Amino acid sequence: MSYSQKISDPRFDQYLKNTRDYRYQFGFILTIVAVVGFYIYGETSSDMDNPEALHIGLGIGGMFFLIGLYAAFSGKKNAPTWDGEVVEKEIVKKNGRTYFVVYFENEKGNRHEISAEKDPTLYDYYKIGEKVRYHGKLKSYEKFDKSHDDIIFCNACAFMHDMEEHICQNCGCPLLK
Numbered sequence: 001m002s003y004s005q006k007i008s009d010p011r012f013d014q015y016l017k018n019t020r021d022y023r024y025q026f027g028f029i030l031t032i033v034a035v036v037g038f039y040i041y042g043e044t045s046s047d048m049d050n051p052e053a054l055h056i057g058l059g060i061g062g063m064f065f066l067i068g069l070y071a072a073f074s075g076k077k078n079a080p081t082w083d084g085e086v087v088e089k090e091i092v093k094k095n096g097r098t099y100f101v102v103y104f105e106n107e108k109g110n111r112h113e114i115s116a117e118k119d120p121t122l123y124d125y126y127k128i129g130e131k132v133r134y135h136g137k138l139k140s141y142e143k144f145d146k147s148h149d150d151i152i153f154c155n156a157c158a159f160m161h162d163m164e165e166h167i168c169q170n171c172g173c174p175l176l177k
């Protein structure tokens, strides 16, 4: 029973870096598509000519580029890691939808929640009174006591695994156990 030492494994940092790179590249590709797309539109359509179409393409492309940059950068800022516990669970029915909500409270008394629509897996996974650690850089929770569990979630990509596993099949990060 403990929090896993594997949190310092370099594969987590590699995973985060890959995610940032992917967001950045995705924004860059959308930028190119917008600029080239509008340019071709300006050349071929009778509705709009270049450079007007190209200017619109540059405007929209620039926006995609900034969004990609923002997504990559905002992921880099590490939220703090804190210890807390499960304080409340609730099934909320709203507008004909069902949400399974788990509430955590940290040492400073701040509340955090996770909510899943339709899916009670996490709701069942966490028991009231259990100690948890929130890993800021991975934005996910780790239970202190995993000894009664049959399943475990990857703290990097949230992929669910059998307790016997050691490495995430989805992203290659070690499972925190």
Ligand SMILES: [Zn+2]
Pocket (backbone or CB within 6 Å): 154, 155, 156, 157, 158, 159, 168, 169, 170, 171, 172, 173
């Ligand atoms: Zn994973």
